[in-house]
Amino acid sequence: MIRLLRGEIQKLYTVWSTYLIAGLVVLLDISLGLIIGLVVPRVRNGGGGALGRVPHGSYLWFFRAFTPLGFTIELTLVLGVIIVTTEYRHKTITPVYLAEPRRGLNVAAKLIASLLAGAVLGLLTTLVGLGVGWSLVLAKVHSCLVGSSTYQRGHVFQGMGQSTCNSLHGIYYVANTSNLWTAWWHVAPGVVAAGALFCVYGAGLGALLKNQVFGIVVGLVFTLVVEGIIGGIWPTVGEYLPGGAAVAVENLNVKTGTAAILPWWGGVILLLIYGVALGVASAMTTLRADIT
Numbered sequence: 001m002i003r004l005l006r007g008e009i010q011k012l013y014t015v016w017s018t019y020l021i022a023g024l025v026v027l028l029d030i031s032l033g034l035i036i037g038l039v040v041p042r043v044r045n046g047g048g049g050a051l052g053r054v055p056h057g058s059y060l061w062f063f064r065a066f067t068p069l070g071f072t073i074e075l076t077l078v079l080g081v082i083i084v085t086t087e088y089r090h091k092t093i094t095p096v097y098l099a100e101p102r103r104g105l106n107v108a109a110k111l112i113a114s115l116l117a118g119a120v121l122g123l124l125t126t127l128v129g130l131g132v133g134w135s136l137v138l139a140k141v142h143s144c145l146v147g148s149s150t151y152q153r154g155h156v157f158q159g160m161g162q163s164t165c166n167s168l169h170g171i172y173y174v175a176n177t178s179n180l181w182t183a184w185w186h187v188a189p190g191v192v193a194a195g196a197l198f199c200v201y202g203a204g205l206g207a208l209l210k211n212q213v214f215g216i217v218v219g220l221v222f223t224l225v226v227e228g229i230i231g232g233i234w235p236t237v238g239e240y241l242p243g244g245a246a247v248a249v250e251n252l253n254v255k256t257g258t259a260a261i262l263p264w265w266g267g268v269i270l271l272l273i274y275g276v277a278l279g280v281a282s283a284m285t286t287l288r289a290d291i292t
Contacts, residue, residue, distance in 0.1 A: 004105060008083070008113035017082050018117075022124060025072045029128040037065030037136065055156050056143035057173035062133055062183035069191045070250050072125045076118040076195040077219045080202025083117065084110050085212035104283045111203050111279050118199025122192035126184070133180045146170035190252035190264065197271035198246050204278025208285075245270040 012018050038056070054061045087093040143158045144165035157165075165172040202219055209215040223243045231238025238244050239262050248267030262270065 001105060001109060004109035005112055008109050009116065011086075012083070012113070012117055015082075015086060017086070018079070021075050021079050021082075022121065025075055025121060025125050026128050028072055028075075029068050029125055030132055032068035032071065033065050033129060033132040036067055037061065037132075038141075055145045055171070055173040056141050056158050057175040057179070059179040059183055061173075062136075062175070062179050063186065065133065065136070066129050066183060066187045069125050069129045069187055070194075070247075073122070073191070073194050073198050073246055073250070074220060074223060076121050076199040077202035077205075077223065078216055079117055079121060080114045080199040080204075081206035081209075081215040081219055082212065083114050083199075084203050084206035085210060085215055088210050089212045104280075107207055107279045107283045110207065111200050111275060114199040114203035114275075115196050118202075119192055119196035121199070122195025125195070126188040126191050129187070130180075130184050133184060137175045137177055137180055140174055142172065142174040144168070144170040144172055187250075190250040193252055193264075193268065194246045194249040194271075197249060197268060197275070198242070200275035201242050201271055201278070204275040204282065207282035208278050210282075240270060242271060242274050245274070 054064060142160070142162075143156050144160035144162075145156055146165070146168045147155045147170075157170075160170075160172075162172045162174075202215075205219050206212070206215040209218065227238060227241045227243040230241065231244060239248070245262060245267040248262035249264050249271065251261065252264040
């Protein structure tokens, strides 16, 4: 098993798709983080009520800027599918099975490698998000909340100086490391854990389907479209689907107050069940077929 696992990890360094996905993670984190943090004016709280304009520089503003870290979790699913299906696509799976004909061990090695690869990708996205946050702190992004001490009723003036804010009896906010670290710590652990487990789910799906393009399309369409429809119609069903479980894991350090979401540990168990069940099913069915 150690030999198989070492080989699977080594393969990740030799395929261009690994670096492509990592590059997409960096690009999405930077671009979406800045857009959501500086452009999008509104967020919603856990109960669905509008919070209005969030003061730039506040803790909630940093928390919102880290939203893209959760978006990139779908890319770990893609990575998991690729880890398994690349060898079938490029016809290199034959020597692998000649070296170790037991399909179950090969699947197990790929699932473990996917767990590690997903964790690394999740760590990458959190570090890039932290870098975006630091750039906002260094830029000393600031704002003033005038008219009320609550976001719902107050008016936020981005870029207003502190003296002007004080003259208007407003509350002055400036991006600082305290708010940055607090928001980042609430987001990062869940993103890393969800990335690792969602990658395992992707690997199990790829092992079952074997076709790389089909596996990626099915995984993304089901997660982004089908689960959204099911969750909108039957919320209690949607929370037990892979995407709902990933959202639960992402909220490891976050108290959302949302009813239609599993506890983080429930999401961990459910994603492990999905990944292992798909892997076992593939070892007993599709992977038993002759390669050539």
